[in-house]
Amino acid sequence: xxxxxxxxxxxxxxxxxxxxxxxxxxxxxxxxxxxxxxxxxxxxxxxxxxxxxxxxxxxxxxxxxxxxxxxxxxxxxxxxxxxxxxxxxxxxxxxxxxxxxxxxxxxxxxxxxxxxxxxxxxxxxxxxxxxx
Numbered sequence: 563x564x565x566x567x568x569x570x571x572x573x574x575x576x577x578x579x580x581x582x583x584x585x586x587x588x589x590x591x592x593x594x595x596x597x598x599x600x601x602x603x604x605x606x607x608x609x610x611x612x613x614x615x616x617x618x619x620x621x622x623x624x625x626x627x628x629x630x631x632x633x634x635x636x637x638x639x640x641x642x643x644x645x646x647x648x649x650x651x652x653x654x655x656x657x658x659x660x661x662x663x664x665x666x667x668x669x670x671x672x673x674x675x676x677x678x679x680x681x682x683x684x685x686x687x688x689x690x691x692x693x694x
Contacts, residue, residue, distance in 0.1 A: 574615055575615065575616060576615065576616040576617070576618055577612075577615060577616075577617055577618070577632075577634065578617075578618045578619075578620050578631075579617065579618070579619050579620070579631040579634070579677075579679075579681055580620065580621070580622050580627070580628060580629065580630070580631055580679070580681070581619045581620065581621060581678075581679045582621065582679055583678070583679070584602075584604065584605055584606065584607070584608060584619060584621055586678045586679075587608070587619045587677065587678050587679050588602065588608040588619060589678070590677055590678035590679075591608075591610055591617070591619065591677070592610075593651070594648065594651045594652060594653050595636075595648070595653075597610040597611070597612060597617065598610060598611040600616065605621070606620060606621050606623075607619065607620045607621075612636075617634075630680070630681055630682070631681045633674075633682050633683065633684055634683050634684070635672070635683075635684045635685075635686040636683065636684070636685055636686065637686050637687070637688075638685050638686070638687050639687070640687070641659040641671045641672075641673060641685050641686075641687035641689075642659055644685050644687075645658070645659050645673050645685060648675065648685075653675050654675060654676050655673055655674065655675040656674040656675060656676065656682065657672070657673055657674045658673060659671050659672070659673040659685070659687070660672060660673065664691075665688075665691075666691075667690065667691055668688040668689055668690050668691055669688070669689045669691060670686070670687075670688055670689075671685075671686070671687040671688075671689060672684050672685065672686055672687075673685045
C-alpha cells in the first residue's frame with residue numbers, strides 16, 4: 563500500500579488535439595508548422611514528434627470528447643522570426659508577438675495563432691534579460 567502513495571506523475575508522453583478533417587489537419591501540422599510526422603492511422607489519427615513529446619491529431623470518438631483543444635505553446639528561440647516564417651506559410655495569427663511578463667532572468671513573449679481546425683496554439687519565447 564505504501565508504494566501506491568509514492569507514485570506521482572510528471573513526464574507527459576503524448577498530447578491529443580481534436581480535429582474534424584484529419585487530412586487537412588495533418589497537412590497543416592506537416593507543411594505549415596513543419597512538425598516531424600511519425601505515422602498516421604487513417605481515418606482517425608496522425609502522430610507527430612515535438613522534441614520527444616508525441617502529438618496526436620485525432621477525430622473525436624464520442625460527442626463528449628468533441629471540444630477545442632487546450633492551448634499548445636511551441637517554444638521558439640526567436641519569436642519574431644518564427645512568427646514571420648509561419649505567416650509566410652499562411653498561418654493566421656490572432657496576436658502579434660507581445661511581451662506578457664518580465665521575469666528576473668528573462669522576458670516571456672507569446673503570439674497566438676489558429677490551426678486548420680480553429681484550435682488556438684501559441685509561440686512562446688523566453689528572451690534572456692540584458693544587463694542582469
